[in-house]
Amino acid sequence: MKLWLVRHAQPLIPSGVCYGATDVAADEQATQQAATALAVLLPQRIQVLSSTLQRCELLAQCLRELRPDLTYKVDARLVEMDFGCWEGLRWDHIPQAAFERWTADFGGHRFGGKESVSDVMQRVASAWDETHRLRLDTVWITHAGVIRAASLLAQGVRHVAQADQWPREAPAFGGWCELQFTEQT
Template sequence: MKTLRKTLWLVRHARPLIDTDRCYGRLDVVADAQATQKAAKALAQALPPWRGDLNILHSPLQRCEQLAHALKVLEPDFIAKPDARLQEMDFGQWEGLRWDEIGEPAISAWAKNLGKHAPGGGESLMQMLERVNAALQEARLSPHNHQVWICHAGVARCVQWLLQHGLEQPRSADWTLPAPAYGQWLQVRLG
């Protein structure tokens, strides 16, 4: 008997309607509606026909929720549930600021201690890794062999780090993991 391997689709929201020179981790901004529709159509076409064995979770931030709803319109049988663990990093007081307004000294302090420094007084990367790891462990134990997370670039990078290194603390030089482009995805195997 052939055993299916669990697959996790890490789907990034469409392009947000904000200047990308701004820090917008947990900032709740909407995504481009037309790009969201295009991403939903592409995803609906790409997902294999294992609809009954599919679990869809999404970040509760608007830009991800939009894509989940657009996918539901195309595929009414899909049920997508919000999961706060799939949110982007919380940059605290940096949220909404231009990166050049934050300044090199603050960014350098974060880079020197990437894992434990909480940029803008928000959330450290280790805190984010721990919350994403909790969702990842649940995904591994899920009876569903195929899972879709509609999330953010940071979450996609965290999942890859966790699969390769567990909860080992990353250094700036190590944090070079790819992330899907807006409205795109990557697939990872969970076992």
Template sequence: MTSKLWLVRHARPEVNEGICYGQTDLAAEGHANHLAAIHLAEALNIQSNTRFLVYTSGLLRTRQLAHALQDLVPDLNIQQDLRLKEMHFGRWEMQAWSDIPKEQIDAWIDDFAQHRFGGIESCQDVLTRVIAAYQDMLTVLRFSAQYDKQCQIIWITHAGVIRALSYYLATGKSTITHVNQWPKSAPGFGEWIQCAIDIH
């Protein structure tokens, strides 16, 4: 059975441009969040027998969009998976990117997979947890009679998570070695990409 997976980035957060914020639990801008929910609701293929399963990262900015969407799309099943959080940037959280020493960024680029930029989490760590969340979701869907081909799955998450899952779905690889392998683009705030996934 093939289902549609929507990878949605949260709306613009309440933070100045150029700030590294990662897992800092910021709120989304209210108006931007409302517009993002409207645009997503308009894009969803809503039919009488369509079911939606929504996963959020648990961070406030993703929960806000899920709840705003729930006001527009009835009977959303919203679940939380902390593995869908953005990368944790440790001591660099809420620092201006321009204030982070260049040698720290270079060290990350030179050992992109394993270097813990900020001291907490590496890109490989992020990739591993995102793949685990995805595989666990597939397992639940395979063994749940509730979710048939009419079910659409929505992840309301973050740019890093979307890049990680996009890399895995495109390559089938659970490891990464070089920065050039990492997807360069991600949806803008409140935007999304769609993927066809095989539940079987």
């Protein structure tokens, strides 16, 4: 069973701004290009789950126009991490002390007061486990943080305690990666 992890297209927000769970739109042309590339790749009648944020829903909508044979659902578990009071601020304007508190307790600290990495891992693991139980090839249209969490789940990692455990790599905007479910994952 295969899981495609698709990242939304370039959001319409200045570079360097923390926007996690903020519901910002994505560039329409870049979204259409991503949908077109994805449409030719996906097998018939695959299930597509999308984050509820508009930058992901737009990609799902564009894909639906190209591939009406696919099954579409929205899933709030695929939303990016909520950075609370830091949402909408430039990353370089967030006090260094806030980053230090987060790094000291990377898994448990609610950076910005809303959600911790452990919270994100738990909700992504819930979607992961459900997808695995269904034994259907599936596409998640989602965010970099969710994709990073899923890559850890694919390795059997369900808890992250330290910042250096968190993956740095994620697909570019509008890109994707594929994971293969095995009996161990």
